Amino acid sequence: MAFVELKDVVKRYGNKLSVDHLDLTIQEGEIFGLLGPNGAGKSTTIHMITGLLKMDQGDIKVDRISVKNDSLEVKKRIGLVPQDLALYETMSAAENVAFFGKLYGLRGELLRNRVSEALEFVGLQDRAKDKPETFSGGMKRRLNIACAIMHRPKLIIMDEPTVGIDPQSRNHILESVRTLNKMGSTIIYTSHYMEEVAALSDRVAILDQGHVIASGTQQELRERASQDEKIIIKASHISDQVIQELRLHPRITSITADNESIELSVPSSQVDLQDILFICAKHQVVIHSLVCEEPNLETLFLSLTGRTLRD
Numbered sequence: 208m209a210f211v212e213l214k215d216v217v218k219r220y221g222n223k224l225s226v227d228h229l230d231l232t233i234q235e236g237e238i239f240g241l242l243g244p245n246g247a248g249k250s251t252t253i254h255m256i257t258g259l260l261k262m263d264q265g266d267i268k269v270d271r272i273s274v275k276n277d278s279l280e281v282k283k284r285i286g287l288v289p290q291d292l293a294l295y296e297t298m299s300a301a302e303n304v305a306f307f308g309k310l311y312g313l314r315g316e317l318l319r320n321r322v323s324e325a326l327e328f329v330g331l332q333d334r335a336k337d338k339p340e341t342f343s344g345g346m347k348r349r350l351n352i353a354c355a356i357m358h359r360p361k362l363i364i365m366d367e368p369t370v371g372i373d374p375q376s377r378n379h380i381l382e383s384v385r386t387l388n389k390m391g392s393t394i395i396y397t398s399h400y401m402e403e404v405a406a407l408s409d410r411v412a413i414l415d416q417g418h419v420i421a422s423g424t425q426q427e428l429r430e431r432a433s434q435d436e437k438i439i440i441k442a443s444h445i446s447d448q449v450i451q452e453l454r455l456h457p458r459i460t461s462i463t464a465d466n467e468s469i470e471l472s473v474p475s476s477q478v479d480l481q482d483i484l485f486i487c488a489k490h491q492v493v494i495h496s497l498v499c500e501e502p503n504l505e506t507l508f509l510s511l512t513g514r515t516l517r518d
């Protein structure tokens with residue numbers, strides 16, 4: 208069942224279209240990755256889903272409720288982990304989480320239980336009494352997640368939650384996204400990191416200049432990305448003869464080489480490493496390493512836009 212539906216959504220800033228007639232459907236129970244370079248319109252889109260930002264055109268429904276008609280009901284169903292931290296530095300971690308709980312109408316024992324549950328979930332139960340001003344960037348980010356999930360929202364939206372944090376907190380956050388999803392929440396996860404979106408998402412939409420340039424399951428997107436797999440061989444004793452012979456191979460579609468490496472493109476379904484290794488051995492190439500790179504979301508973005516995600 209569709210849990211979030213965006214139809215023909217437009218947002219302008221002055222003359223600039225930040226979100227350009229966007230259609231998106233997010234199914235109940237999935238982790239949906241919104242991937243795109245900086246400025247693609249990811250934050251603008253999710254702020255419209257949460258009702259924090261008004262759209263100029265179109266409609267958004269969350270759990271079949273229109274954001275335009277009843278943004279309060281929509282807000283109750285959403286936990287937003289914003290890109291910019293929303294924490295009170297002078298209140299303790301527990302007080303911060305409780306503050307958000309009160310906004311959602313939680314009181315008394317239920318509030319206390321939810322605060323400790325949320326802090327435990329993000330691994331900050333030992334720091335409940337400490338103020339976030341004493342926390343690392345990653346811990347603050349985790350506290351922000353605790354604030355966003357403590358009312359057990361059906362939809363959790365995370366806007367670039369791993370930017371600028373340490374690897375340990377990053378892994379903790381990625382794992383908590385999976386756990387929250389297993390516990391029943393639908394997740395929208397925005398990032399300009401291809402690896403994160405690839406590791407987490409059931410389905411992905413790639414956003415560029417305010418509109419979706421590709422969407423589907425990862426398998427569907429990989430199939431669109433390119434027919435070719437890249438093989439990178441680091442080696443020495445690379446001669447013109449070996450390059451010539453590799454060039455003549457019927458399944459190798461392109462080849463570039465220098466003194467230290469050979470890069471080959473081969474149709475994904477037909478990679479024939481035996482042949483390639485045999486030709487290299489015949490010409491006494493000394494191979495130091497060999498890597499096969501499958502087409503991925505980054506190569507798809509590149510092939511559709513001519514740019515890399517992190518331009």
Ligand code: ADP
Nearest residue numbers: 220224225243244245246247248249250251252
């Ligand atoms: P992303 O989250 O993908 O990095 P954003 O949604 O933040 O992208 O921005 C999309 C586009 O809208 C960018 O070109 C950005 O400069 C512009 N934009 C976002 N917010 C504002 C604003 N408050 N005023 C003017 N332009 C904005």
